[in-house]
Amino acid sequence: MIGGSGDIQNPKETDVKDNLYLAVNGAWQEKAVIPNDRPSTGGFYDLIKGVEETLISDLHELIKDKSKIDDDELLQAVKLYELANDTEKLRKYHQKPILNDLRRISKLSSLENLSDNFADLLKNDFVLPLQLDVDMDMKNTIQNVVYLTGADLILPDKSYYADGNESGQKLLEKYAQVANHLLAMVGYSLDDSHRIVKQALDFDKTLVPIVKTPEEWADDIKNYNPMDFDEFITKSKNLDLKKFVVDSVGDEPIKVINREPRYLENLDKLVNPDTFENVKSWMIVRFLFYKANDLDEEFRQTVGEYRLALSGAKELLSRDKFAYHVAERNLDQVVGTYYGKKYFGEKAKKDVRQMVEKMISVYEERLFNNDWLSEATKKKAILKLKKMVLKIGYPDQVESIFSKIKVDENLSLYDNLAQINKIKNEDELSRLHQPVDRSKWLMPGHMVNASYDPQRNDITFPAAILQAPFYSLEQTSSQNFGGIGAVIAHEISHAFDNNGAQFDELGNINNWWTKEDYATFKQLTQKMIDEFDGISYIGKKVNGTLIVSENIADVGGLRCALEAAKAEVDYNAKEFFTNWARVWRSKSTEQLTEMLLALDVHAPDSLRANVQAQNMDEFYDAFDVTEKDGMWLDKDKRVNIW
The missing domain is CATH 1.10.1380.10 (Neutral endopeptidase , domain2)
Structure with a gap:
């Protein structure tokens, strides 16, 4: 995944030779205001906010005349949004919908009694x-x-x-x-x-x-x-x-x-x-904490006190936004496919597929010319690359599970969501003897992110991320390669990070390396760990081991995207690295920053922008960076794997 968010201390505008991230984002960082209902803001947030506003507006229009909705699955999403937004109706239910479930837990009389009911409790979404x-x-x-x-x-x-x-x-x-x-x-x-x-x-x-x-x-x-x-x-x-x-x-x-x-x-x-x-x-x-949001606004506000303390946001999302997220989370593929078809389309799908295929070609060439891999390992790596499945924009067909979801407007939100969760849980548990669905999408079309799945050997690029600053016809090719190009190559690189490298072209855990090649790869991986490990950030230390897989993907993605950009007639290294830094623009609350540093497998955004640029020789040439400058990193310390 590309994900991630972060913060940077003492933001101020500076020279690119000393701090690429601040040179590009410093003025923005000083002025940026984190919205009251969010724990962060920045490039990702801007796109998420845009998608959110677009789909809420669409849902309001669809509600006006539901008889015109010719897609039953989309109709269920609209009905769920409307129900989640009806505070007066939900207030009348108040605590009543959850009482039977709480009673069920309270009445468990012994460990044997709990054990006897374990499976049914699991299917019904109990903790x-x-x-x-x-x-x-x-x-x-x-x-x-x-x-x-x-x-x-x-x-x-x-x-x-x-x-x-x-x-x-x-x-x-x-x-x-x-x-x-x-x-x-x-x-x-x-x-x-x-x-x-x-x-x-x-x-x-x-x-x-x-x-x-x-x-x-x-x-x-x-x-x-x-x-x-x-x-x-x-x-x-x-x-x-x-x-x-x-x-x-x-x-x-x-x-x-x-x-x-x-x-x-x-x-x-x-x-x-x-x-x-x-x-x-x-x-x-x-x-109670898990289900409180599913009751009424008073319960949402109450449980939200803890969630605000955890994230550092000043207020909860409006009821309108909350209702939207109830709908898009529970019928994610339905909402994502609607978004993708309306705002992305088949033509854009084909264009992006060509971009991805081009990046795969560049990656294949880099593997072929790699100077530390043996021929045997190269062949296996290229085979894995050629077998990679591309999932662009949104799926052609929504999964059948969503056709089973029927929203009953005569029931409470809690009861509807309980039924949806039971349908999904039972569907998943029934799969033991069913064929594996390799067409499954990890992300819906309206999600601002991208992913690689090592078990399916596929990469997913939802429609929502394919916007500026990642990608735009208004941007130069170098800017686009510094944005979406690096993202595409980042996901490809996950096939060859410390985790992905242990899966073969069919997604099985399988050692396809020669002993000598894998030993070299482990050494390079350790160099990547060492490069980030212990960097001081918000008064704490970065954990290089936690973030190594994403850093391998970052450095491989940036290297590959740079090679692709250099092949264009209008190549401009300054534009490339400037947009690379711009896409990681972010500002977060102290609480979220601390949590991400402890949990997130991505490096803090400012470090992603700076340290990976330091690994590229072209960065030094583009901005005339020397040993006297803050962005200088000795050549023997620069890490390049793919």
Whole structure:
């Protein structure tokens, strides 16, 4: 993914020789105001805001006469938007829709009782201390398999729980305050709510040393830990794991892929008769936070107090915007395809496909001329490149799952969303013995982002990102290559980053490298880790290991896009690097910046702009950068992999 957001300290305009990012964005950075309802602003936000405004306007027009909507799936999105926006109707329901579900958790009388109901609770979207899903087997992508995952933490990351982390302490206090308020709103007494919140936080605390770090999650291969089903079902004396899986997927699988070995090994220490009441309270509180937005505006404002504290935004999205996001999240492919067809179209699809194919050709040439790969590895890399599937703009057909979604305007928003989630959960769990759908899109057409999926060996470029400053007919070819060209090549590079390099052309985990080539690649990867690791940012240190895959994609993408730009008759290096820096323009709240530094697999935006430019020899020539300048990086420290 290209994603990402960030901030930079003491923004001021400066010379490009000392700081490319500030030279391009410094004046903007000083004047930029983060909107009250957002935790950040910048290039990505501007595009997201534009898409949001366009689609909200369209939804309002469609509501005026729904009889004219000839697409039933789009009609459901419009009806869901209208229902989510009807504050008066939802106020009459208030807390009533969630009470039966909360009662269901409260009535769990024992661990055995919880275990017996685990599968049904999973299908009905309850928060559980153990989760499972069905997805393609990472070592055999023609078939689906069961994956197991543990619970996550209340706070964004285990580092927030460390002694001396003031942000974490304040957030836990705010969480407890909001949880008590929510419990009171659904009828709990003061004593009961305080007890429940304390027990929930006590269980959350036991998870901290067990859950994976963001750095561990960032290593795709470590998420693949196959276990024979017969062995898996012995891993808990307290929960009936066999019943959980069989009742969920309707069959007894041969194996289960365990994403979190440490969690499973500690499952009985976390969930046992002595901790049952804590687990139950944790389920109640987490479920309330998860579903509060689905009730009415009072609940949304209440749970929003914690979310504002977490993000640093000053106010919640307007009800209008909130309703839009309810519709686009739950029928994302429907909304994205509507957007793509109306504002992008088939002609643009073809144009962008040509751009991507051109970038793949440049990439192939670079692989062919690579001076550290053996011929055997080159052939495998080029085969992977040629087999890459391109998904441009929006899908030709919306997935069939969306035809099952029917919005009932006589029911509450909560009940409608509960039904939608159940449909999606049951559909996913039923896939175990179904063919793998390799045509599936990771991103809808209205999303401002792009992605590479190593298991499908495909790249997705939604329609919404194909706008200025990334791409425009009004921009020069060098500007476009510094924008969308680098994005395209970034996604291609993910096929050859530290994670992607371990998957073959069919998306299977498979070592297609010679031993010597892979050793060299590991050395280059370590150089990339070292280049970023420990850089001071917002008073903390950048984690080079966490962000290495995105940095490999950045440097490969920039290098490839630069080669393509140089082949054009109007090549201008200054325009190329200037637009490269411009697309990473961003300004964020302190809270979001801290969270992203801890969690995000992307480097802070200002560092993406500066450090990757420092790796390109052409940057120094274009701006006459010398050893005396702040942007200088010694040649032996510059990292180029692809």
